[in-house]
Amino acid sequence: xxEATPTIxxxxxxxxxxxxxxxxxxxxxxxxxxxxxxxxxxxxxIHNHIHGQPGPHTIRALFSDLSRSDQQKIQAHVIHVENxxxxxxxxxxxxxxxxxxxxxxxxxxxxxxxxxxxDRVIELxxxxxxxxxxxxxxxxxxxxxxxxxxxxxxxxxxxxxxxTVVFEDTSSGVTSAVSAGAYCVGIGGEDLMRSGAQITxxxxxxxxxxxxxxxxxILSCRxxxxxxxxxLPARA
Numbered sequence: 001x002x003e004a005t006p007t008i009x010x011x012x013x014x015x016x017x018x019x020x021x022x023x024x025x026x027x028x029x030x031x032x033x034x035x036x037x038x039x040x041x042x043x044x045x046i047h048n049h050i051h052g053q054p055g056p057h058t059i060r061a062l063f064s065d066l067s068r069s070d071q072q073k074i075q076a077h078v079i080h081v082e083n084x085x086x087x088x089x090x091x092x093x094x095x096x097x098x099x100x101x102x103x104x105x106x107x108x109x110x111x112x113x114x115x116x117x118x119d120r121v122i123e124l125x126x127x128x129x130x131x132x133x134x135x136x137x138x139x140x141x142x143x144x145x146x147x148x149x150x151x152x153x154x155x156x157x158x159x160x161x162x163x164t165v166v167f168e169d170t171s172s173g174v175t176s177a178v179s180a181g182a183y184c185v186g187i188g189g190e191d192l193m194r195s196g197a198q199i200t201x202x203x204x205x206x207x208x209x210x211x212x213x214x215x216x217x218i219l220s221c222r223x224x225x226x227x228x229x230x231x232l233p234a235r236a
Contacts, residue, residue: 008183008229009163010132011100011219012153013093015111017051017169018187020087020121026050029081030058033074037066052170054112054143055079083116087124090187092204094125099209101130103217106157106232108133110149110166133157145172147180154180157232165219165227171195185221199225 016022030050031041041050041062049061055078059071066074100107109131111118118136122128133156140148147161154161166177169187171194177184178196186192186200193200201207201222210218219227 007163008165008219008227009159009232010106010108010154010157010165011229012108012110012150012164012166012177012182013097014166014168014170014173015109015113015118015121018090018167019093019109019125020089022082022085022087023051025082025085025087029078029085032081033077034062036073036077037063037070039063052112052144052168052172054137057143079114083114083120087121089125090203092207094127096204096207096209097125097127097130100219101127103209103211103229104231105209105217105219105229106132108135108153108157108164110135110153112137112143112149144170144176145179147176150177150180150182154182159232165229168192168197183227 013019016026027046027050034041045062049058055075059075063071063074097107107130109118113136115136118134122131133153135149135153137143140152142148150161150164150166154164161180161182164182166182166184167187168174168177168184171192174184174186174192174195174197184197186197187203188200190200199221206222208220210220212218215231217229219229
């Protein structure tokens, strides 16, 4: 463990692309919604304005010239598709969350998703009792890439954001976490390093949690990269 690496008090997860593989579902939802209004979504649109972005941003960026009713139609279709689709967990993530819980490490969820989808994903992972804090889309006025979602999660936990490690899979999410001061682990390619991720991993298959007799734990994301995780004291 590098001396420059801060001691961590909580582990925060994004949802889409981190807990579940939702990339194809999200892209399909927006493409279908655009077609309802005679529009076409490009790969550039997907990269810049869909993945890692809250729905209102996407509406403003791609459909601001449409009527309010058409915008609502688009949003409603996206919500319906995302809320009713089946998802596959990211490999190893359910086991990682369970091990963090067993080690009494504080875990949180920070997402731009809707509550119904959040509840379905948590149930899918059988992690209903694992999350000490959940920050969702309507909890902040400025979503990712602004730091507000992660700052709010840290505030609710009573710790500075610099004492959190965040798992994110998009440039927008990484920027949000790093801007808040968190130690960010990218889920995906090395391109996330350019947004500020300290390291990247493909999934959670090789993530390990080692409990120590001192009461704290070691979170190992990949060989050579370990984080010391202290338990948060019980809150009254």
